Amino acid sequence: MNMFKERLFHPISKISFIILLFIAPLFFSDSNIQLFIFWGINILLAQSINLLSGFSGQISLGHAAFYAIGAYTSATLMIHFGLSIFITIVIAAIFNAFVGFLLSIPARRVKEFYLAMMTLGFGFIIQEIVKEWSSVTGGVMGLSGIPSAKLGTLNFFGIQANMVMYYWLVLVIVIVTMWLLKNFVQSYMGRSFLAVHRSELSAESLGISPGSAKQLAYTLSASIAGIAGALYASQMAYIGSNSFDMMQSIGILIMGILGGFGTLIGPILGAAFLTFVPNKLQFIQDFQLMIYSLLLVISFLFIPNGFAGLLKIRTSLEKGNRINKSIKAIPLKNDGKLLNEKQSSFLKKSFSPILNVKEVVKDFGGLRALNDVTISLSKGQILGLIGPNGSGKSTLVNLISGVYPVSKGEIHFNGKDITNMATHSIARYGIIRTFQDPHNVPTMTVKENLLLGTHRLFKSSLLACTLNANHSLREEEQMLTRVTEIMELCDLTDYADELAGNLPYGMQRMVEVARAILAEPQLLLLDEPAAGLSEGELEELNRLIRYVKNQGIPVILIDHHMDFVTGLVDEILVLESGGVIYSGSVEGMQKDHHVIRAYLGVEHHA
Amino acid sequence: MIDFQFMLELIFMGICVGSVYSLIAHGFNITFWTTKVVNFAHGPFLMFCSMLILMFLSIGFPWIVAILLEMFSISIIGVILERVSVRPLVKSPTSMGWIVATLGVGLFLQALATKIWGAQALAFPAFIFESTDYVPILGISMSLQYLLVLGTGLGIMLIMELVMKKTIWGKAMKAVSFDPDLASVMGIKSKSVVTISFILSALLAGVAGLLIAPIYGNVAPDFGMNIMVLGFVAAVLGGMGSSKGALIGGMTLGVIEKLVGGYISTSAEHGVAFAILILILAIKPEGLFGIKAVQKV
Structure with missing residues (x-):
């Protein structure tokens, strides 16, 4: 079957088929x-x-x-x-x-x-x-x-x-x-x-x-x-x-x-x-x-x-084949690096905060999910966000990424007010997030899903894309190079052409995190990325987040896996019932009695 | 003064026709409550009911028997639709499956009707009253046929409301609409409730078909789809899933249509309905009385 398909879609058979279609009418009756x-x-x-x-x-x-x-x-x-x-x-x-x-x-x-x-x-x-x-x-x-x-x-x-x-x-x-x-x-x-x-x-x-x-x-x-x-x-x-x-x-x-x-x-x-x-x-x-x-x-x-x-025909959604055929000979500048020079230097660690969340409140009907939360995050910093279920961690991420509107308060990013902006506009400013359950496109391959991550970096026009203009092909190739790199980093290379929906859960997670990284975030929001991962996968994720940190990209990390979180973060924020009960270093948190009470409960003596 | 009377008559007719739209909107609501499914065969159901009544009458059955037989038939069709087009597809991530499948059932009924009774419109006899029976109220002459439609429409909606609010069945339906799995755990037979909702919805289509056909005077296989879109406009105008909305949405649409028909052009009637649909979906998608859906992440 595969052999047959390969022959069927070979350029020579395609061209002969088209020629056949052109001469066919000369032998047809009018009705045909x-x-x-x-x-x-x-x-x-x-x-x-x-x-x-x-x-x-x-x-x-x-x-x-x-x-x-x-x-x-x-x-x-x-x-x-x-x-x-x-x-x-x-x-x-x-x-x-x-x-x-x-x-x-x-x-x-x-x-x-x-x-x-x-x-x-x-x-x-x-x-x-x-x-x-x-x-x-x-x-x-x-x-x-x-x-x-x-x-x-x-x-x-x-x-x-x-x-x-x-x-x-x-x-x-x-x-x-x-x-x-x-x-x-x-x-x-x-x-x-x-x-x-x-x-x-x-x-x-x-x-x-x-x-x-x-x-x-x-x-x-x-x-x-x-x-x-x-x-x-x-x-x-x-x-x-x-x-x-x-x-x-x-x-x-x-x-x-x-x-x-x-x-x-x-x-x-x-x-x-x-x-x-x-x-x-x-x-x-x-x-x-x-x-x-x-x-x-x-x-x-x-x-x-x-x-x-039925015939197992699938239309590829990337131009890898097309590019390999035609412009391989042209050497590329500026490939081989996930983030280009300009961005890297721009993202050098500094102490001026890049994200400012000011006194944010979120109400769902009569229920207050977040009460007066203030955060500031500097470049190159990883902030851990922990708290019991229902404490408002995901809500906070949803507010920053614009999924929910804010009830009160302001969010500033890179000096711009992004409060209540549309999610896609916020993403274009460079705030990229992942979800609690992987949101890949199940009918796309791993490679195509990862390419989706680079979406916001593409600049080619509609015309250039549909006409396969050289510069748009070059752009696609550049993105494909980045995708290949990150696949190697995450051990996903073997699954590049596998449909994302067919992968085991842990791998889908990795694809989603990798996809977010490919978007070249200036702030990465990870909502429970470690949930459901095996030990080996956890290690890989750890490596990936360290890689992000080395790039100078600030991260907000939500997770319940305490060893995982404490091993990575610079600072930690503990939420309970929508309010901040602790903010500071990991060591301080472990001694803080509010946190201990929230997690373990405290015996009341008469 | 004459103009004023003309307008009152238009409004009256609009309310009566609108009550049929309300019934259709109600039919959409019932399955929407239990499964979030809107039956795209609802219009053809309605058409098929009118056709069935015609057939039973022509065989020589009295009205009451014809109606009972028609109601029985449409219930069976409703169950088949639920089994074939809804149950296997409702869990899939996109709604395209059940939309296309229920539409398919509807088109099949339309094709069947065309095969059996021909594509031409058939005359539908007056029901209980003659089309020429009028009573003068407040200086305007009201057609008894129209009044009957209004009365029956309102009556049925009132009964439905009572059933939903007061009986255990109504409560079970509310429970299933909230969370079918949770309702199952609580001992409610979710699947039966869903099936019953489709039967009820089909019966409402039957009633609507019985009421609208004498007003139109004739029925053709393709009138179902058209009137279904109007019923949907009524449902959206009032707010999908709201009983009060269905009632008011239907009547508002009926009145607007008749006023446009009377003062501008009858051929613009349906165009206005479509304009309303687009406007309401673009400006206030939750309708007049609906509840805004909150996106869950």
């Missing part, structure tokens, strides 16, 4: 050419929903709306203004991107079934508008007379286009779109989509803004669907509101789910299934809706990862 054109259009639709629902996790039950807008935009421009199809496709893509952007403004704020119902409603409304706005869309009568290769009314640069030429146009668009998509999902932006999909909170803790990621997903997804719509309109020569009803939306969804969300090959297979099977089997056409709906019911139960899952 048409079928392949529909396959191409369906691939675009399936990739469009794949990007939105499969990668960034935003369900869409009204995707036909984008398809419709693309089709009507292109059709009206061609009919009324006589524009060339090359121009109308571009306009449809841009206009649709704009519509997607607009929809994302409310849609990025809602999740789950709220979003599902909202997109369902969006689909209905666009269909309603198409029906009612008859002066533009032709209403229920539809829009006919769209220049089409089928009727010989379509011109490519003044030459009358036939079906084969139209087929080539669709083929080129599909191939280019696939190439751009592949580059995109393998870039840091693509990885951020999947991170937002799995856990918005964890994505935010690495400096990814879920809102922006979703906004980008809607914009790009709508734009691809718009291109599909434009191609469809011209292929059919006629479009009516029925072509874009709920059934169409469901069809698009099924192509994605059945093919396999989150891969690039899957949607191609899903699109093939929905294009060729109903065409060849008459009884399926009669029961199309019923079969679609049954597929919806059973797909998540039996093939949650679609055809791609």
